[in-house]
Amino acid sequence: MTTQQTPTATTPTWTPPPVRRDEFDAPGDTAEPMGSRAVGLRVAGVDKTYATRRGDVHALSNIDLEVGRGEFVSLVGRSGCGKTTLLRVLSGLLAPTAGTVEAGERPAWVAGRRDDTVFAEFGLVFQEANLFPWFTVLDNVALPLKLRGVSKAQRRTRAAELCATVGLSGFEDSYPRELSGGMRQRAAIARALACDPSVLLMDEPFGALDAMTRDRMNLELQHIHAVSGTTVVFVTHSISEAVFLADRVVLLTPRPGRIRSVTPIDLPRPRSVEVEATAEFGELVVGLRRQLDEED
Numbered sequence: 001m002t003t004q005q006t007p008t009a010t011t012p013t014w015t016p017p018p019v020r021r022d023e024f025d026a027p028g029d030t031a032e033p034m035g036s037r038a039v040g041l042r043v044a045g046v047d048k049t050y051a052t053r054r055g056d057v058h059a060l061s062n063i064d065l066e067v068g069r070g071e072f073v074s075l076v077g078r079s080g081c082g083k084t085t086l087l088r089v090l091s092g093l094l095a096p097t098a099g100t101v102e103a104g105e106r107p108a109w110v111a112g113r114r115d116d117t118v119f120a121e122f123g124l125v126f127q128e129a130n131l132f133p134w135f136t137v138l139d140n141v142a143l144p145l146k147l148r149g150v151s152k153a154q155r156r157t158r159a160a161e162l163c164a165t166v167g168l169s170g171f172e173d174s175y176p177r178e179l180s181g182g183m184r185q186r187a188a189i190a191r192a193l194a195c196d197p198s199v200l201l202m203d204e205p206f207g208a209l210d211a212m213t214r215d216r217m218n219l220e221l222q223h224i225h226a227v228s229g230t231t232v233v234f235v236t237h238s239i240s241e242a243v244f245l246a247d248r249v250v251l252l253t254p255r256p257g258r259i260r261s262v263t264p265i266d267l268p269r270p271r272s273v274e275v276e277a278t279a280e281f282g283e284l285v286v287g288l289r290r291q292l293d294e295e296d
């Protein structure tokens with residue numbers, strides 16, 4: 001009798017394949033002013049007020065933001081400043097009280113009405129991987145393709161490719177319970193990439209992971225972003241994670257949530273963990289922390 005090796009829930013020893021410099025030439029990598037870039041996402045005059053039994057909560061006020069196609073933007077700010085609210089508006093899950101959202105040049109939210117065809121092209125990743133426990137990794141990743149009627153053979157091929165992209169080769173037939181937290185988040189990212197999203201929206205995707213796994217996931221996400229060329233909006237509580245990943249860091253200030261600053265991150269790519277030891281990185285982090293402290 002042969003014993004079959006079942007993959008264990010340890011992080012596989014996978015390192016991102018070397019990336020050619022030209023793979024990093026996303027719009028956010030260039031010094032071009034925003035005006036000359038293709039727009040991935042345009043937010044104009046977005047306001048959000050929650051009506052609650054104890055009165056209105058003004059969560060977002062007059063948010064204007066353009067994200068270049070292929071650009072990586074991190075959203076940071078104090079707890080309760082409206083990061084998740086903004087991401088939920090961008091993902092089509094929450095109607096803004098006022099304002100518009102466009103993807104490319106296509107209206108997504110206009111006058112409180114959403115265009116589902118636009119949001120169908122977005123990929124979402126949350127703090128919890130939200131994988132279906134009774135599906136294998138491959139079936140979880142392939143699910144969005146199944147829902148779009150892609151043939152079984154094609155979706156299995158594509159899902160296997162995506163598993164390889166996120167370092168889960170060999171774990172395609174595992175179930176979510178057999179994976180570590182970091183591996184589950186990779187599967188969630190692979191699933192979000194399944195339909196080649198025009199925009200990837202991520203809300204604290206690595207917030208529940210330990211520091212070492214988080215560092216590793218940041219390297220992997222950087223690689224995935226470079227090869228996929230997707231526009232990314234990434235919410236995090238960690239200033240250093242925001243700086244490490246982003247082309248620009250948007251800092252929100254609370255009550256109501258407003259954009260306080262937009263900081264370009266001109267650190268060369270690809271970035272390795274050593275960049276965090278550089279003076280330039282340190283200055284960017286300190287500058288953003290100082291802005292947060294000024295709100296106290």
Ligand SMILES: Nc1ncnc2c1ncn2[C@@H]1O[C@H](COP(=O)(O)OP(=O)(O)OP(=O)(O)O)[C@@H](O)[C@H]1O
Nearest residue numbers: 050052057059077078079080081082083084085086
């Ligand atoms: N469903 C809701 N109903 C009423 N108020 C809400 C709702 N969701 C969020 N809020 C309020 O809106 C404001 C912004 O909340 P939001 O969750 O967007 O902030 P956040 O920056 O994501 O916070 P955190 O960093 O703690 O996750 C807060 O004052 C919050 O209490």
